[in-house]
Amino acid sequence: MIKNDLGHMGCPFYEQKLANGLNVIFIPRKSQLKSALIYVGQGGFSHDEEINSSKIPFGSAYFLEKMIMSEKTKDELKEMAVIGDSTLDYSSTCFTLDTLGDVFKALKVVLDKICSFDFNEMDVEEFKKVNASLFFNRSHNPFILTKMTCVENLFSESPIKLGFIPNEEQAKVIHASALKKFQTKYYSASHMTLIISGDFRPGEVIDQVSKLRVPSFTTTYNKKLEYQEDYSQVAHFNRTLHLPYPYDVMSLGIKLPKREKVYEDYGVLSFSMYELLLPLLFTSNNNFLNGLRGINGDLLEAKLLQGDEDAFILLTMKCSDKNRLGIFLTDYLSALEKRYSREDLSRVSNNYYCTALKYLAVPKTAVSNFAAAYSNNIPYTSMVDSISKMKYSTMKEFTSAISTLPKATSLLEHV
Amino acid sequence: MNDNRVLFTEGYGQRVIIKRVYLKREDTDFEKLALLAQLLNLSPCYQDKKLLESYAGGKLTFFAYSFASGYVLEGRLSQAQNKSLNFIFSDPYKKGLTIFNDVFELGFKKEEKNFETAKARVLDVAHLYNKDSSSFLEGTLNLPHCFPILDEKLLHDLTMDDESLLLETIKKSSCGTYIFLGQEPKSDVLALLPQFDTDFSDLNSSYAVTSESVTSGNFVNEDIGFVYSFDAIKDSKTLLMTQIAFKVLKSATQDYFLEHFNLQVNCYYHFINPNQAFFEITSSGSRLSLNYDLIIKELKNLNLDSYFAKAIQDEKLDQVRLAMDVNAAISKLILLQDFHLQDETFFTEPDVTIEEAKKLVSSLKQLAIFTAFKQKGNK
Numbered sequence: 001m002i003k004n005d006l007g008h009m010g011c012p013f014y015e016q017k018l019a020n021g022l023n024v025i026f027i028p029r030k031s032q033l034k035s036a037l038i039y040v041g042q043g044g045f046s047h048d049e050e051i052n053s054s055k056i057p058f059g060s061a062y063f064l065e066k067m068i069m070s071e072k073t074k075d076e077l078k079e080m081a082v083i084g085d086s087t088l089d090y091s092s093t094c095f096t097l098d099t100l101g102d103v104f105k106a107l108k109v110v111l112d113k114i115c116s117f118d119f120n121e122m123d124v125e126e127f128k129k130v131n132a133s134l135f136f137n138r139s140h141n142p143f144i145l146t147k148m149t150c151v152e153n154l155f156s157e158s159p160i161k162l163g164f165i166p167n168e169e170q171a172k173v174i175h176a177s178a179l180k181k182f183q184t185k186y187y188s189a190s191h192m193t194l195i196i197s198g199d200f201r202p203g204e205v206i207d208q209v210s211k212l213r214v215p216s217f218t219t220t221y222n223k224k225l226e227y228q229e230d231y232s233q234v235a236h237f238n239r240t241l242h243l244p245y246p247y248d249v250m251s252l253g254i255k256l257p258k259r260e261k262v263y264e265d266y267g268v269l270s271f272s273m274y275e276l277l278l279p280l281l282f283t284s285n286n287n288f289l290n291g292l293r294g295i296n297g298d299l300l301e302a303k304l305l306q307g308d309e310d311a312f313i314l315l316t317m318k319c320s321d322k323n324r325l326g327i328f329l330t331d332y333l334s335a336l337e338k339r340y341s342r343e344d345l346s347r348v349s350n351n352y353y354c355t356a357l358k359y360l361a362v363p364k365t366a367v368s369n370f371a372a373a374y375s376n377n378i379p380y381t382s383m384v385d386s387i388s389k390m391k392y393s394t395m396k397e398f399t400s401a402i403s404t405l406p407k408a409t410s411l412l413e414h415v
Numbered sequence: 416m417n418d419n420r421v422l423f424t425e426g427y428g429q430r431v432i433i434k435r436v437y438l439k440r441e442d443t444d445f446e447k448l449a450l451l452a453q454l455l456n457l458s459p460c461y462q463d464k465k466l467l468e469s470y471a472g473g474k475l476t477f478f479a480y481s482f483a484s485g486y487v488l489e490g491r492l493s494q495a496q497n498k499s500l501n502f503i504f505s506d507p508y509k510k511g512l513t514i515f516n517d518v519f520e521l522g523f524k525k526e527e528k529n530f531e532t533a534k535a536r537v538l539d540v541a542h543l544y545n546k547d548s549s550s551f552l553e554g555t556l557n558l559p560h561c562f563p564i565l566d567e568k569l570l571h572d573l574t575m576d577d578e579s580l581l582l583e584t585i586k587k588s589s590c591g592t593y594i595f596l597g598q599e600p601k602s603d604v605l606a607l608l609p610q611f612d613t614d615f616s617d618l619n620s621s622y623a624v625t626s627e628s629v630t631s632g633n634f635v636n637e638d639i640g641f642v643y644s645f646d647a648i649k650d651s652k653t654l655l656m657t658q659i660a661f662k663v664l665k666s667a668t669q670d671y672f673l674e675h676f677n678l679q680v681n682c683y684y685h686f687i688n689p690n691q692a693f694f695e696i697t698s699s700g701s702r703l704s705l706n707y708d709l710i711i712k713e714l715k716n717l718n719l720d721s722y723f724a725k726a727i728q729d730e731k732l733d734q735v736r737l738a739m740d741v742n743a744a745i746s747k748l749i750l751l752q753d754f755h756l757q758d759e760t761f762f763t764e765p766d767v768t769i770e771e772a773k774k775l776v777s778s779l780k781q782l783a784i785f786t787a788f789k790q791k792g793n794k
Contacts, residue, residue, distance in 0.1 A: 010499050031426055032762060033738040081731040081764075083739075098739055100764065130679070133699070246542055284468070293528040298535065318535070347469050354472025354495035361428025361497070364739040 001026060001202040007385030011360045013370070014202045021190030022214050025374075026205045027197040027366045034103035034198030035363035038095040038110060039371045041193075042186035044164020045090040045307035050223040051181040057173045058159070059166025064179045064187075065093050066127055067119040073110065082106040087368075088164055090307025091375040098364050103198060104208040114187050115215050121176040128171050138167035142243040146412040147301075147316055149239050150251035153408035156235035157227040160310040185222065189214040195370050197363035229310065231258050234408040241412050249300070249412040250319040252329060254405050256304075256311040266398065271376045272386040273398050274311070278302050279348045280340055281399065282315060287339050288332060295328055296320040306375075322411055333407065337400035342392045349387050356384040418592055418614035420752050422761060423599040427741040430508065430597025431493045432515060432604065433749075437590040437615065439485040445563045446537075446570040447581045448486050452479040453533035454523035454578060455490070461517035463510060470507035471495045475518060481557040483618035488585055490519065491745075496597050508600075512607060519609075522582040525575050534570065541565040545631070548638035548787035549683070549697045555629060556640075556785065558685050558693055559753070589613060594748050596741070616755050628786040637703040639710070640695045640785040645778050647690040651751070651758040655730065655765050656775045661694060662726035663776055667717045668696055675713070678702055689754045691782070704788035711784065719776060723769040730765050737762060 001014035001024070014026040044061045069086035077084035082099040084106070097106040112118075128135070137144060148163060155161040166174065192214070196205055234255060256262070262270045282288050282302050292299060298318040305312060319325045332339065340348075359365035360381070373380040438448065455477040459467075467473040471494040478489045492515040494507060523529070544550040544562055553561040589612035593605045648654045661684040672680045680698040687693055696703065703710065736743045744761075751758050 008499055078728055083732055083735050098735055100735055293532045298532055347466060351468045351472045357495045357497040358428040362739055
C-alpha cells in the first residue's frame with residue numbers, strides 16, 4: 001500500500017488499487033473500534049433513463065441502498081456485534097460497519113449480499129409499506145415542500161431538483177427488476193472503494209481484503225439521461241405555498257456555476273472553498289446571524305449540495321416579515337466579499353481544521369469524512385490542509401462572484 | 416462532597432468539561448432557566464476578545480432540564496485535542512477554561528434581538544413538545560433530563576432582568592458537579608474550577624404512583640408509560656442488567672404490536688432514580704387509546720424468553736456506540752454520576768448471562784400507568 005501523510009494532522013493513510021479494480025484506503029488508528037465503509041461511486045443523482053432496456057425510475061438508488069442494508073442485513077450484523085448502516089447523497093452510496101470485533105467478517109456479509117442480489121420484489125413492496133410515512137412526507141410535509149420548491153425554482157432541467165428520496169407516487173413504480181439492473185451497472189469493484197480504519201497493519205488489511213468476494217464488472221447498455229441546464233438563470237424567482245405550519249418559512253437558493261467551470265477557474269482548491277462557504281458566509285457569520293435576528297428571523301438550516309455538474313446553496317429561515325427579510329437578504333447577498341474579515345476566515349478555517357482532528361481521531365468519523373471528500377477524488381486530509389491555508393484574497397474573489405449568481409426563493413405562509 | 420467524574424481517553428480527539436448546577440424548584444421557574452440556556456447558547460458573554468472557537472475549535476453548549484425535585488443548568492465546553500495543535504496554539508485549554516468560567520459569571524450579552532430569538536426558540540421547542548404525547552408526558556411527570564411543560568404566558572412576559580437575577584441565583588447555588596473527558600492533563604483541571612459544597616448524592620427523585628392520564632387535541636401520536644421499580648442499582652453490572660431487562664421489554668412489546676395490531680410502535684425507557692424507571696410505548700394514530708384495555712391486559716402476559724439473547728446483543732452494540740460517539744460516552748458518565756456509581760470497566764463489553772437478565776426482569780414491579788392520548792374526535 002502507498003503511504004500518504006498530508007496536512008501534518010497525525011493521520012497518514014494508505015491506498016492501493018487491487019487487480020480486480022477495487023480501490024482500498026486504510027487509515028490506521030489506535031482505537032478499540034474498527035470501522036469499514038463500502039463506497040459506491042453512484043448516488044441518487046439520476047444518470048440513466050434506461051439500463052439494459054429497462055426504465056430506471058427516480059429513487060432507484062435509494063431503494064437499492066435500503067435493499068442491501070436491509071433490516072435483515074442489520075440483524076445479521078447485530079448478531080456479530082456490528083452496527084451496520086447506510087447513507088446516500090447525490091454522488092455516492094455508502095455502507096458503514098462499526099465493531100469492536102472482526103470488521104472483515106462483517107464486510108464479507110455485506111459484499112456477499114451485493115454479489116448475490118439478495119432481495120426480491122416482496123422485499124421492495126415490504127419496504128414501501130413500512131416506510132409509507134417517509135414517502136408521504138416528501139410530498140406533504142410543509143417544511144420539506146418549501147425547500148423542494150426552492151430547488152425546483154433554481155433548476156429547470158437538472159435531475160438535482162428532484163432530490164434523491166422518492167415521494168409516494170415515485171415510490172409506487174420502483175420494482176426489484178430495475179434495481180437489479182441499476183446494481184449490475186454501478187455495483188462493481190471498479191466503481192467501489194473500501195475505506196477501513198482501526199488498529200491494523202497495512203499488510204494485514206490488504207491480506208484480509210484480498211480474500212473478500214467483490215462484484216465483477218458486467219457490460220450494460222444504457223440510455224443516458226440528457227438534459228440542458230442554463231446556469232445563468234433560474235426557472236422561477238419565487239413561489240409561495242400556503243400550508244399549515246407554526247410559522248412562516250423562507251428558503252433561499254443560490255445556483256452555483258457548472259462544477260466543470262469552477263474547476264477550470266480554481267482547480268482542486270474549489271472543493272476546499274465550497275467547504276468554507278457556509279460557515280464563512282452564513283452559519284458562523286455574526287453579521288448574517290445578527291442581521292437575521294434584528295428582523296426577528298432565524299436560520300433553521302443551511303446546506304451546500306452537489307451532484308454531477310450541479311451544485312447549490314440552500315438556506316431555510318424562519319420569517320416573521322417577508323418584506324424585511326427580502327430586503328435584508330438582497331442587501332446582504334449584494335456584496336458577500338464584504339461580509340467577513342481576514343480574522344473571520346482564519347477563525348472559520350482553524351475551526352474546520354480542529355473539527356477535522358476530532359473526526360480523524362475516531363475510526364467511524366474518519367472513514368465517513370474520507371468518503372465524503374472521495375466524491376471529488378481528493379483525500380480528506382489534503383482538503384483540510386488546503387482549507388487551513390486558504391488565502392484571503394482567493395476567498396474574496398470567489399465569494400464576490402457568488403454575489404452575482406442567480407438566486408430563487410420559496411415562501412411558506414402558514415395558515 | 417465532590418462526586419466529580421473523569422474519563423481519561425484520547426479516543427475522541429477532544430476534551431470536554433461539563434458543569435451541572437442544581438436549582439430547587441422553589442428557586443426558579445423552568446421557563447426562566449430554559450430561556451437562560453438559550454441565551455447562553457446564542458450570545459455568551461466573556462472577557463476574551465477572540466471568539467471561543469479560535470481556541471482549538473472551542474464550543475460551548477448549554478442545556479436545561481428537570482432533575483430530582485428541581486432543575487439543572489448544564490454547560491459543556493469541548494475543544495479539539497491533538498498533538499498537531501501544539502504548532503498552532505499555546506495552551507488553548509487554559510483560555511477555554513477561562514471563557515467557560517466567565518460565561519457562568521457574566522452570563523449573556525444584553526441585546527434585545529438575541530433575547531427575542533432565544534424566546535422564540537424556546538417557544539418553538541415548547542410547541543413541538545405539546546404535539547408529541549411522549550415529550551408531553553415526560554414533561555408533565557418532570558422526569559429527570561426532560562423538558563417540563565412550559566407556561567407560554569410566563570415565558571412571553573420574561574425580561575432580561577429576570578434572567579440576570581436567575582444568573583445570580585445560579586452563581587449562589589452550592590449544589591453541582593463536574594465531568595472531565597479527554598487526555599490526562601498534567602494538573603487536575605477540575606481543581607481550577609469553582610467548587611460546590613454538595614453534589615447530587617443527596618437529591619431524591621421519586622414519583623407518586625397514582626395512575627394518570629392526559630388528553631389533548633394537539634397530539635400527533637399517543638403514549639402509554641409505565642413506572643417500574645426494582646432493587647436499587649448499586650454497581651455498574653446491575654445497571655447493565657437493568658438496561659438489558661428494559662431492552663427485553665422493548666423488543667417483546669414492539670413485536671407484540673406488530674403481530675397483533677400490525678402496528679409499529681416505538682419504545683423508550685428512562686431511569687427516574689436508581690430504583691425506578693419509566694417505560695414508554697408511543698405510536699402514531701389512535702390505536703393505543705382505542706385498544707387500551709386489551710393492551711394492558713395482554714402486555715402483562717408477554718412471553719419474554721426469546722428476547723434475552725437479542726437484548727444482550729443490543730447492549731453489546733451500545734458498547735460499540737460508546738467507542739464511536741463522544742456523546743454516548745458523556746451520557747454514560749452522566750448516568751453513572753446521577754446514580755453515584757463507579758465503573759472501572761467503562762469500555763469493556765458486558766458480561767451478563769441470560770439467567771442474570773431473567774432474574775432481573777422477574778424482579779421488575781409495575782407501579783403505575785400513565786397515558787397521553789388524543790382527544791376523542793381527533794384522528
